[in-house]
Amino acid sequence: MLAMTAASLCDQVEDVTGITTEGHALRYVNLGYDRFLSGLDPREESEANARHTWTFLMPLAELTISYQVDGTATGVYDASKYTVITATASKFEPSHVGDTIVVASTGSYTIVKWVSATVVWILGDNAFAGKTFTLPTSGIYDLPANFGGLVDKPVPVYSTTEERRRLQEVFPEDILRDWARENRLDTPGRFAITSKTFDSAVGQRYRIMFSPRADTIDRLVRYRYVVIPAALTDSTIVYPLGGAIHAHTILMAALAEFEARHTQGGFYESKYQRAFAASIDHDKGIIATRGPQAVGYDGPSAPGVNGGR
Numbered sequence: 222m223l224a225m226t227a228a229s230l231c232d233q234v235e236d237v238t239g240i241t242t243e244g245h246a247l248r249y250v251n252l253g254y255d256r257f258l259s260g261l262d263p264r265e266e267s268e269a270n271a272r273h274t275w276t277f278l279m280p281l282a283e284l285t286i287s288y289q290v291d292g293t294a295t296g297v298y299d300a301s302k303y304t305v306i307t308a309t310a311s312k313f314e315p316s317h318v319g320d321t322i323v324v325a326s327t328g329s330y331t332i333v334k335w336v337s338a339t340v341v342w343i344l345g346d347n348a349f350a351g352k353t354f355t356l357p358t359s360g361i362y363d364l365p366a367n368f369g370g371l372v373d374k375p376v377p378v379y380s381t382t383e384e385r386r387r388l389q390e391v392f393p394e395d396i397l398r399d400w401a402r403e404n405r406l407d408t409p410g411r412f413a414i415t416s417k418t419f420d421s422a423v424g425q426r427y428r429i430m431f432s433p434r435a436d437t438i439d440r441l442v443r444y445r446y447v448v449i450p451a452a453l454t455d456s457t458i459v460y461p462l463g464g465a466i467h468a469h470t471i472l473m474a475a476l477a478e479f480e481a482r483h484t485q486g487g488f489y490e491s492k493y494q495r496a497f498a499a500s501i502d503h504d505k506g507i508i509a510t511r512g513p514q515a516v517g518y519d520g521p522s523a524p525g526v527n528g529g530r
Contacts, residue, residue, distance in 0.1 A: 253474030
């Protein structure tokens with residue numbers, strides 16, 4: 222089993238098809254790649270059990286729940302009652318109202334109004350220009366660009382100095398109600414996943430919200446999530462997900478897709494079905510899919526053990 226880049230897969234498809242038109246082989250490589258990633262096992266009669274979730278689509282990730290954000294801003298007095306602070310990048314959230322913003326070499330002020338992601342107000346004439354600032358976290362953090370859902374809930378990493386609480390998943394509305402009820406900074410105990418406004422230039426993205434918002438120290442959590450794969454590009458530095466173990470299966474899938482559209486034969490389809498079954502069986506052996514098992518014994522309880530007969 223050899224690790225094959227997307228370019229190598231395309232080259233091998235071209236060797237079989239004899240067609241070297243730019244993008245032609247890549248089209249079938251991606252069609253086969255998508256079919257492989259679907260995990261639809263033809264050996265399963267029940268559709269409920271047919272879809273295998275690949276282990277490599279459930280990576281372990283880490284997220285730092287930072288307790289503050291920083292940036293650069295300018296404050297302009299409006300000649301009436303407020304100084305309007307404009308940041309050079311999006312830093313402000315509605316949950317920052319009531320928080321203290323610390324402006325370097327200037328002072329500490331309470332945010333009294335949120336206007337936009339880059340504009341907030343403070344009381345009084347406290348003008349400044351091009352100063353760095355810090356303020357408490359908004360409680361909202363971006364998830365990976367390829368995030369497609371949680372496999373495991375976030376779990377705080379062990380620490381000898383930080384308080385750790387089990388994180389409870391709630392609805393986004395519950396988090397918003399917490400923030401509306403009180404301006405509180407403490408150890409996060411609840412979380413919710415929410416989608417970001419869709420941007421056609423980058424695709425769908427997601428964020429995670431925590432309540433209470435983190436107080437005076439960064440906290441680290443670990444979790445597993447479902448990956449939304451990206452299409453392959455014809456490159457010598459791009460590898461398909463799954464690695465060398467499944468590269469041959471992906472190649473057979475690509476050739477089967479080409480074969481299905483250009484011939485009546487089933488030579489590559491047959492080879493793909495065998496390779497696909499082997500790939501699924503191999504992947505199932507990596508992580509147990511039936512839940513926790515007794516160490517050293519995988520079966521019904523022996524007489525007199527855990528209620529066995």
